[in-house]
Amino acid sequence: MGRQPCCDKVGLKKGPWTAEEDMKLINFILTNGQCCWRAVPKLAGLLRCGKSCRLRWTNYLRPDLKRGLLSDYEEKMVIDLHSQLGNRWSKIASHLPGRTDNEIKNHWNTHIKKKLRKMGIDPLTHKPLSNVEQEDEEPVKKLQKIQMPFQEPVEKNLEEPTGYCLTKDSNIKNMSRLGESLDDDQFMAINLEYGVEDVPLIDSESLELICSNSTMSSSTSTSSNSSNDSSFLKDLQFTDFEWSNYGNSNNGVDNIIENNMMSLWDIDDFSSLDLLLNDESASTFGLF
DNA sequence: AACGTTGCCAACCGCGGGTGG
């Protein structure tokens, strides 16, 4: 016999994640690390399939995510990388620290495509739009025309691991060495050169950016309850969560700590913890 | 104010490669 089925989808929840589910997932991952997504929902007490948990974590909950609109520099990089890699969003994302493939894909489809067309550039071929090209041209014909200039100039640099990577066992203070004295462009250039696997996913400046970015949006599940100035770190601290769900106490944070539900903060080897410890806004919540 | 349209993006779906029983 083979393995057991991944998940019988009966009774599993779909759709937007609630704040409570988010917290359960964050708590579980930060405590136990990422492994075996299949087991995560069960162990974390979630009525979701592992796939959904993985997606939620990688695309939204990961602490190293930069949120908000892509900067001009990032946009330029996306365009450049797309011209070389095509729709390989994950490859593109791997060169933009803190950005997810989904985010880049969405940004491409909603913003960059239009921008390029406006500039008279075909977003598929990255070549000037010919006047002859009609909108109603058959897609098959269109595809036949396309010659994706595929090359992997960046890839070759991924062969030899250099620099640092953010792992569960890494200390963010060491990890930020590469990034801390660099401006955005320099940091990005290093990421481009080495590949994101080899450089810290979070640098001190990114963190500042995360903290100060007031336009940052919250998840769909929480945004309806959040004020506009909610930041990612605030979200991470579950300020939008309904603490009252966890007891009758007015002070939900204390209540959760009392009930030993904040075990994630007990660990001392997770790099994100350092990030939060050094963050002013985090300390204002009295969590540390 | 009410309704329709558009834009945005989180989440889902389905596929394929890799892996293990």
Added chain:
DNA sequence: CCCACCCGCGGTTGGCAACGT
């Protein structure tokens, strides 16, 4: 070797908010 599963990927969709009429 086969089959079932895990995982990651790219494409697509659904729901909400903003905008226009």
